[in-house]
Amino acid sequence: VLLRVPKNHTLTEYSMLERFPILQKAAERRMQLNDEKMTDEQILALGLLLLQRSDGRQHEVLGTLPKRHYSVLNMPNSFVSLLPNCYQRVVTSFRGYCNQMYEGIKESLLSLDGGQTAMDDISKEDFEWAFATVRSRCACMETDSEMKKNTQLGSLISPAADGEMSVLLPGFDLLSHRYGAQSSLSSNTEEYIRRSDNHYKKGDQIFISYG
Numbered sequence: 001v002l003l004r005v006p007k008n009h010t011l012t013e014y015s016m017l018e019r020f021p022i023l024q025k026a027a028e029r030r031m032q033l034n035d036e037k038m039t040d041e042q043i044l045a046l047g048l049l050l051l052q053r054s055d056g057r058q059h060e061v062l063g064t065l066p067k068r069h070y071s072v073l074n075m076p077n078s079f080v081s082l083l084p085n086c087y088q089r090v091v092t093s094f095r096g097y098c099n100q101m102y103e104g105i106k107e108s109l110l111s112l113d114g115g116q117t118a119m120d121d122i123s124k125e126d127f128e129w130a131f132a133t134v135r136s137r138c139a140c141m142e143t144d145s146e147m148k149k150n151t152q153l154g155s156l157i158s159p160a161a162d163g164e165m166s167v168l169l170p171g172f173d174l175l176s177h178r179y180g181a182q183s184s185l186s187s188n189t190e191e192y193i194r195r196s197d198n199h200y201k202k203g204d205q206i207f208i209s210y211g
Helices: 013-019 021-034 040-055 085-110 115-119 124-137
Strands: 003-006 138-142 164-168 183-187 191-196
Touching: 013 021, 013 040, 013 164, 021 040, 021 085, 040 085, 040 124, 040 164, 085 124, 124 138, 124 164, 138 183
Parallel strands: none
Antiparallel strands: 003 191, 138 164, 183 191
C-alpha cells in the first residue's frame, strides 16, 4: 500500500456538488443553456476556489496545495517562443482549452440569481491556478459504487472517461513518476487506497506512472 486516505479528506466532483448547492444549480443551468454537462475538471476547479473562500486553507486537500503554480498557463510568451513549434502549438491549445472552461463556468454562474456574487472575485488567474491544480494532481479511478447510486448528481457531470471519476488525494502528488511503474487506485466504504505492483524495501523511493 502506497497511500491510504480517508474519504472525508479527499475531494471529488461529487463531493463538490454536494458541498456547494450553487455548483449544482450552475450545472443544471448549463444543461438548460447549452444542453451540455459541466466537466469534472470545471466542477473541481471551481469547487476548489469556492472551498478556499469558505474554509480558507483548513481542508486537508487545500493545505497540501501550492499557493502558486508555474505552468504553461502563466509561462511568459518569451519563454514559449523558445520551444519547438510542436510544443508551442500544444501550449496554445491548452491555454485555449482552459479559457473555454473558464468562460463556460462564468456563463453558467452569471446566469443564476446571485451568481454575480459567487463569481465577482474569481478571476481568470484564480481559475488558471485551480485548473492547473486539477490537471496536475487529480487521480482517475472507476466511479465509487456509493456515488454511482447518486444518479441525480451523476447526470450533471461529464466525466473524463465513461465510468470514471476524478479524485484529489492529499499526498498523492508526492509520489514521483517512473515509466512502467504499475499501481492501482481503489476504494472501500471509508477510504481510497493506492497500491503498487512493485516491491519496495524500507527507505526506497516510491514511484507511480503518470501515464
